[in-house]
Amino acid sequence: MGFPGVWMTESESVVYRVVPKCACSTIGQIMYYSDHGRFFEGDIHDADQGLHKWAQDHSQGPIEANVRAHESFAFTCVRNPYARILSSFFDKICGIQRNGNRYRGNLVPLLVQKYGIEVGGDDGTEEFDQIRSFRRFLLFARDTIRWRRPMEPDIHWSAMSGHISTFIVNGGRYDRIFWTERFDEGMQDVLDHIETPHPVDLASIPRFNESEGHGPKRAHPVEAYFDDLSMHLVYEIYKRDFELFRYDVADPSNKMPLAEIDLDEVHAKLGD
Incomplete structure (x- = not known):
């Protein structure tokens, strides 16, 4: 099965498991910028060079070797x-x-x-x-x-835990899972753990909401x-998304998580 939905910078500074509708356009552009010092012109989902993606045949070897050896910081992002x-x-x-x-x-x-x-x-x-x-x-x-x-x-509407589990089941391990609702805090923590060819000033990065206006x-x-x-x-x-990522199932008006994500629990429950 490999690692569907996984993107990796060409410099192999970081590995990311895409979860649709969870800031993936912005994250992809940050990864692209961190390697090239510029943003991809257009929707990052259309990029077929400048970023390793599992969907590209030439990227599968480098991604698989990196993830199985856990050579780079690996992360993903979730949403209420x-x-x-x-x-x-x-x-x-x-x-x-x-x-x-x-x-x-x-x-x-x-x-x-x-x-x-x-x-x-x-x-x-x-x-x-x-x-x-x-x-x-x-x-x-x-x-x-x-x-x-x-x-x-x-x-786009299948459970986040399903997307996230394929990475674990096939031999990957996450170093960080953060919430879109606390995007700056979570993304900054990722950047603090990696070295990139071009420094990323998160405060100056625009938000790439490619679905806006559709x-x-x-x-x-x-x-x-x-x-x-x-x-x-x-x-x-x-049910599993609410439980693992600590969202409030009883109150749709509360978009914020109720507690910290337990990475060991995520790996244990999604690694079956």
């Missing part, structure tokens, strides 16, 4: 499951993607037909009942994750989208 699934809905379901099309082609028409979801019209700009549509999307996300129907679960603006606070049933669904889908 309530905010993450909501972000996925507005970006991937309601939004027009950077290629000018809907995400995954026939996915949105399928959701409109089978789940009665509205997405703001053809261009995502019309008003619609965001709360009702999101709750219907949650049913779809649960169906994909629990029963793999009507399709396989998508990387879809309609969220009209309500996070907690407004979650009633008792949808909170139950979110816990059913992301």
Whole structure:
């Protein structure tokens, strides 16, 4: 299986396991800058040089050798499951993607037909009942994750623990897992542990939110989208994420973690 979703600087200063919807664009650009002294022009997900990625054949040998020997500091980043699934809905379901099309082609028409979801019209700009549509999307996300129907679960709403576990199961070990909600603190700790060809001043780094502007603006606070049933669904889908990464399942309005992440526990529970 190898190390899907793993990026590594060409200098091999640091290894990162991508978790979708968890500041991965900003992290990728910081890694790219730390090697080259400039940012990648465009979406870092499109970069096919200047950064080792497992999806590139020529990168797999260097990544595998590095990770198995634990030669570099390895990290990843997580996000509150309530905010993450909501972000996925507005970006991937309601939004027009950077290629000018809907995400995954026939996915949105399928959701409109089978789940009665509205997405703001053809261009995502019309008003619609965001709360009702999101709750219907949650049913779809649960169906994909629990029963793999009507399709396989998508990387943007499958559990973070699933992404993170592949690195451990195949022989990797994390030195740091931090929260997007405390991004500066966590990313600075990573930078403090590594030596890069170009120094990174985190305070001057812009945030690269590549999903910004794809879809309609969220009209309500996070907690407004979650009633008792949808909170139950979110816990059913992301129980392990809440427990391992210490997020508050009882209060969708509290985006901050409740306690520190225990790395030994993460490796023990996700390494099976």
